[in-house]
Amino acid sequence: EEQLLESGGGLVQPGGSLRLSCAASGFIFDTSGMSWVRQAPGMGLEWVSAISASGEHTYYTDSVKGLFTVSRDNPKNTMYLQMNSLRAEDTATYYCARNIVVGRSGIHRYYYMAVWGHGTTVTVSS
Amino acid sequence: IQLTQSPSSLSASVGDNVTITCRTSLNINRYLNWYQKKPGTPPKVLIFATSTLKSGVPSRFSGSGSGTDFTLTITDLQPEDFATYYCQQTSSSLVTFGQGSKVEIK
Numbered sequence: 001e002e003q004l005l006e007s008g009g010g011l012v013q014p015g016g017s018l019r020l021s022c023a024a025s026g027f028i029f030d031t032s033g034m035s036w037v038r039q040a041p042g043m044g045l046e047w048v049s050a051i052s053a054s055g056e057h058t059y060y061t062d063s064v065k066g067l068f069t070v071s072r073d074n075p076k077n078t079m080y081l082q083m084n085s086l087r088a089e090d091t092a093t094y095y096c097a098r099n100i101v102v103g104r105s106g107i108h109r110y111y112y113m114a115v116w117g118h119g120t121t122v123t124v125s126s
Numbered sequence: 127i128q129l130t131q132s133p134s135s136l137s138a139s140v141g142d143n144v145t146i147t148c149r150t151s152l153n154i155n156r157y158l159n160w161y162q163k164k165p166g167t168p169p170k171v172l173i174f175a176t177s178t179l180k181s182g183v184p185s186r187f188s189g190s191g192s193g194t195d196f197t198l199t200i201t202d203l204q205p206e207d208f209a210t211y212y213c214q215q216t217s218s219s220l221v222t223f224g225q226g227s228k229v230e231i232k
Binding site: 035037039044045046047050059061062095097100102103108109110111112113114116117118119 | 157159161163167168169170171174175178180210212214216217219220221222223224225226
Protein backbone atom coordinates (compact mmCIF):
# COMPACT_ATOMS: atom_id res chain seq x y z
CA GLU A 1 0.00 0.00 0.00
CA GLU A 2 1.30 3.42 -0.95
CA GLN A 3 1.76 5.61 2.11
CA LEU A 4 3.13 9.00 3.05
CA LEU A 5 3.87 10.10 6.59
CA GLU A 6 4.65 13.69 7.49
CA SER A 7 6.50 14.75 10.61
CA GLY A 8 8.31 17.75 12.02
CA GLY A 9 5.44 20.11 12.68
CA GLY A 10 5.04 22.02 15.90
CA LEU A 11 4.87 25.41 17.57
CA VAL A 12 7.49 27.94 16.52
CA GLN A 13 7.96 31.63 17.15
CA PRO A 14 7.73 34.15 14.31
CA GLY A 15 11.06 34.28 12.51
CA GLY A 16 11.89 30.73 13.50
CA SER A 17 12.56 27.65 11.40
CA LEU A 18 11.19 24.14 11.04
CA ARG A 19 12.03 21.21 8.82
CA LEU A 20 9.17 18.97 7.75
CA SER A 21 9.76 15.43 6.56
CA CYS A 22 7.65 13.18 4.37
CA ALA A 23 8.49 9.49 4.52
CA ALA A 24 7.24 7.40 1.59
CA SER A 25 6.56 3.68 1.34
CA GLY A 26 4.83 1.26 -0.99
CA PHE A 27 5.97 2.80 -4.27
CA ILE A 28 9.17 3.53 -6.15
CA PHE A 29 10.00 6.89 -4.64
CA ASP A 30 12.74 7.97 -7.01
CA THR A 31 10.40 7.84 -10.02
CA SER A 32 7.78 10.18 -8.51
CA GLY A 33 7.56 13.93 -8.36
CA MET A 34 6.27 15.14 -5.01
CA SER A 35 4.42 18.15 -3.65
CA TRP A 36 3.66 20.05 -0.46
CA VAL A 37 0.19 21.51 0.02
CA ARG A 38 -1.08 23.39 3.08
CA GLN A 39 -4.39 24.38 4.57
CA ALA A 40 -4.58 27.22 7.03
CA PRO A 41 -7.34 27.06 9.68
CA GLY A 42 -10.69 27.76 8.07
CA MET A 43 -9.14 28.32 4.67
CA GLY A 44 -8.78 26.42 1.41
CA LEU A 45 -6.02 24.30 -0.01
CA GLU A 46 -2.84 26.09 -1.07
CA TRP A 47 -0.07 24.52 -3.13
CA VAL A 48 3.30 25.30 -1.56
CA SER A 49 6.04 23.52 -3.46
CA ALA A 50 6.92 20.66 -5.76
CA ILE A 51 10.06 18.72 -6.62
CA SER A 52 10.86 16.51 -9.56
CA ALA A 53 11.67 12.82 -9.18
CA SER A 54 15.41 13.40 -9.38
CA GLY A 55 15.30 16.54 -7.25
CA GLU A 56 16.76 18.58 -10.10
CA HIS A 57 13.72 20.82 -10.51
CA THR A 58 11.98 22.62 -7.68
CA TYR A 59 9.00 24.97 -7.69
CA TYR A 60 7.46 27.30 -5.09
CA THR A 61 4.43 29.46 -4.64
CA ASP A 62 5.39 33.13 -4.62
CA SER A 63 4.72 33.68 -0.91
CA VAL A 64 7.38 31.17 0.20
CA LYS A 65 10.00 31.66 -2.50
CA GLY A 66 13.36 32.35 -0.89
CA LEU A 67 12.02 31.29 2.53
CA PHE A 68 11.21 27.61 2.05
CA THR A 69 13.39 24.96 0.42
CA VAL A 70 12.16 21.60 -0.80
CA SER A 71 14.57 18.69 -1.15
CA ARG A 72 14.57 14.92 -1.22
CA ASP A 73 16.80 12.02 -0.26
CA ASN A 74 15.84 9.25 -2.64
CA PRO A 75 17.84 6.46 -0.94
CA LYS A 76 15.92 7.32 2.26
CA ASN A 77 12.56 7.62 0.46
CA THR A 78 12.06 10.98 2.12
CA MET A 79 11.18 14.51 1.05
CA TYR A 80 11.82 17.57 3.15
CA LEU A 81 10.55 21.11 3.45
CA GLN A 82 12.92 23.50 5.21
CA MET A 83 10.91 26.51 6.36
CA ASN A 84 12.79 29.63 7.46
CA SER A 85 11.67 33.07 8.63
CA LEU A 86 8.25 31.69 9.52
CA ARG A 87 5.32 34.06 9.81
CA ALA A 88 1.91 33.77 11.40
CA GLU A 89 0.38 33.27 7.94
CA ASP A 90 2.40 30.07 7.54
CA THR A 91 0.29 28.47 10.28
CA ALA A 92 -1.40 25.51 8.63
CA THR A 93 -1.63 21.78 8.27
CA TYR A 94 1.01 20.72 5.76
CA TYR A 95 0.39 17.72 3.53
CA CYS A 96 2.81 15.94 1.27
CA ALA A 97 1.54 14.26 -1.86
CA ARG A 98 2.75 11.97 -4.61
CA ASN A 99 2.41 13.37 -8.13
CA ILE A 100 1.17 11.10 -10.90
CA VAL A 101 2.02 12.31 -14.39
CA VAL A 102 -0.77 12.40 -16.97
CA GLY A 103 1.00 14.34 -19.73
CA ARG A 104 4.24 15.96 -20.78
CA SER A 105 5.36 19.01 -22.70
CA GLY A 106 9.11 19.47 -22.81
CA ILE A 107 10.33 19.35 -19.24
CA HIS A 108 6.88 20.25 -17.90
CA ARG A 109 4.83 17.48 -16.33
CA TYR A 110 1.06 17.64 -16.04
CA TYR A 111 -0.02 15.67 -12.99
CA TYR A 112 -2.48 15.07 -10.22
CA MET A 113 -1.82 14.32 -6.56
CA ALA A 114 -2.75 10.70 -6.07
CA VAL A 115 -1.52 9.85 -2.58
CA TRP A 116 -1.58 12.13 0.43
CA GLY A 117 -0.22 11.97 3.94
CA HIS A 118 -2.40 12.82 6.91
CA GLY A 119 -0.62 16.10 7.47
CA THR A 120 1.50 17.76 10.12
CA THR A 121 0.48 20.94 11.89
CA VAL A 122 2.68 24.03 11.98
CA THR A 123 1.75 26.84 14.33
CA VAL A 124 3.67 30.10 14.19
CA SER A 125 2.95 32.13 17.28
CA SER A 126 4.72 33.95 20.08
CA ILE B 127 -3.24 30.95 -13.26
CA GLN B 128 -6.29 31.87 -11.16
CA LEU B 129 -9.08 29.37 -10.59
CA THR B 130 -12.54 30.61 -9.65
CA GLN B 131 -15.10 28.11 -8.40
CA SER B 132 -18.83 28.65 -8.15
CA PRO B 133 -20.78 28.40 -6.07
CA SER B 134 -18.61 28.84 -2.96
CA SER B 135 -21.21 26.90 -1.03
CA LEU B 136 -24.50 25.20 -1.67
CA SER B 137 -27.15 23.32 0.26
CA ALA B 138 -28.51 20.13 -1.20
CA SER B 139 -30.46 17.05 -0.21
CA VAL B 140 -29.61 13.39 -0.54
CA GLY B 141 -30.58 12.32 -4.04
CA ASP B 142 -30.05 15.74 -5.61
CA ASN B 143 -27.80 16.40 -8.57
CA VAL B 144 -25.07 18.99 -7.93
CA THR B 145 -22.89 20.93 -10.37
CA ILE B 146 -19.78 22.90 -9.45
CA THR B 147 -17.93 25.00 -11.99
CA CYS B 148 -14.30 26.05 -12.18
CA ARG B 149 -13.16 28.86 -14.44
CA THR B 150 -9.47 29.39 -15.13
CA SER B 151 -7.79 32.67 -16.05
CA LEU B 152 -5.85 31.05 -18.89
CA ASN B 153 -6.41 28.13 -21.22
CA ILE B 154 -5.16 25.02 -19.41
CA ASN B 155 -6.16 22.51 -22.06
CA ARG B 156 -7.49 19.52 -20.10
CA TYR B 157 -5.13 19.53 -17.10
CA LEU B 158 -7.74 20.15 -14.45
CA ASN B 159 -8.20 17.93 -11.40
CA TRP B 160 -10.92 17.71 -8.75
CA TYR B 161 -10.44 16.83 -5.06
CA GLN B 162 -12.79 16.16 -2.18
CA LYS B 163 -11.83 17.38 1.28
CA LYS B 164 -13.48 16.50 4.57
CA PRO B 165 -12.46 17.97 7.95
CA GLY B 166 -9.61 16.12 9.60
CA THR B 167 -8.77 14.02 6.56
CA PRO B 168 -6.41 14.63 3.63
CA PRO B 169 -7.73 15.60 0.21
CA LYS B 170 -8.81 12.80 -2.07
CA VAL B 171 -8.56 12.99 -5.84
CA LEU B 172 -11.83 12.28 -7.62
CA ILE B 173 -11.17 13.20 -11.22
CA PHE B 174 -8.00 14.06 -13.12
CA ALA B 175 -7.35 15.51 -16.56
CA THR B 176 -10.86 16.99 -16.65
CA SER B 177 -12.89 13.80 -16.96
CA THR B 178 -10.96 10.68 -15.94
CA LEU B 179 -12.46 9.10 -12.85
CA LYS B 180 -9.88 7.91 -10.34
CA SER B 181 -10.08 4.17 -9.73
CA GLY B 182 -12.38 3.42 -6.82
CA VAL B 183 -14.33 6.68 -7.04
CA PRO B 184 -18.08 6.17 -7.49
CA SER B 185 -19.43 6.76 -10.99
CA ARG B 186 -21.89 9.37 -9.69
CA PHE B 187 -18.94 11.77 -9.92
CA SER B 188 -18.15 13.10 -13.38
CA GLY B 189 -16.15 15.92 -14.91
CA SER B 190 -16.23 17.82 -18.16
CA GLY B 191 -14.90 20.93 -19.84
CA SER B 192 -11.93 22.28 -21.74
CA GLY B 193 -9.96 25.46 -22.16
CA THR B 194 -11.06 27.70 -19.32
CA ASP B 195 -14.39 26.26 -18.18
CA PHE B 196 -14.78 23.02 -16.26
CA THR B 197 -17.53 21.26 -14.36
CA LEU B 198 -17.78 18.67 -11.60
CA THR B 199 -21.16 16.95 -11.42
CA ILE B 200 -22.42 14.71 -8.63
CA THR B 201 -25.56 12.80 -9.49
CA ASP B 202 -27.74 11.27 -6.79
CA LEU B 203 -25.93 12.94 -3.91
CA GLN B 204 -25.12 10.56 -1.07
CA PRO B 205 -24.60 11.36 2.64
CA GLU B 206 -20.85 10.77 2.35
CA ASP B 207 -20.60 13.38 -0.43
CA PHE B 208 -21.13 16.33 1.90
CA ALA B 209 -17.67 17.90 1.79
CA THR B 210 -15.68 20.68 0.19
CA TYR B 211 -14.57 20.28 -3.40
CA TYR B 212 -11.52 21.89 -4.99
CA CYS B 213 -10.40 22.17 -8.57
CA GLN B 214 -6.67 22.30 -9.32
CA GLN B 215 -4.57 23.04 -12.38
CA THR B 216 -1.12 21.69 -13.11
CA SER B 217 -0.83 23.25 -16.55
CA SER B 218 1.58 25.76 -15.05
CA SER B 219 4.63 24.91 -12.95
CA LEU B 220 3.00 27.14 -10.33
CA VAL B 221 0.11 24.91 -9.34
CA THR B 222 -3.09 26.54 -8.11
CA PHE B 223 -6.32 25.43 -6.45
CA GLY B 224 -9.73 26.99 -6.64
CA GLN B 225 -11.08 28.50 -3.43
CA GLY B 226 -13.35 25.53 -2.76
CA SER B 227 -17.05 24.75 -2.98
CA LYS B 228 -18.70 23.48 0.19
CA VAL B 229 -21.62 21.11 -0.25
CA GLU B 230 -23.83 21.17 2.84
CA ILE B 231 -26.89 19.26 3.88
CA LYS B 232 -30.17 21.10 3.31
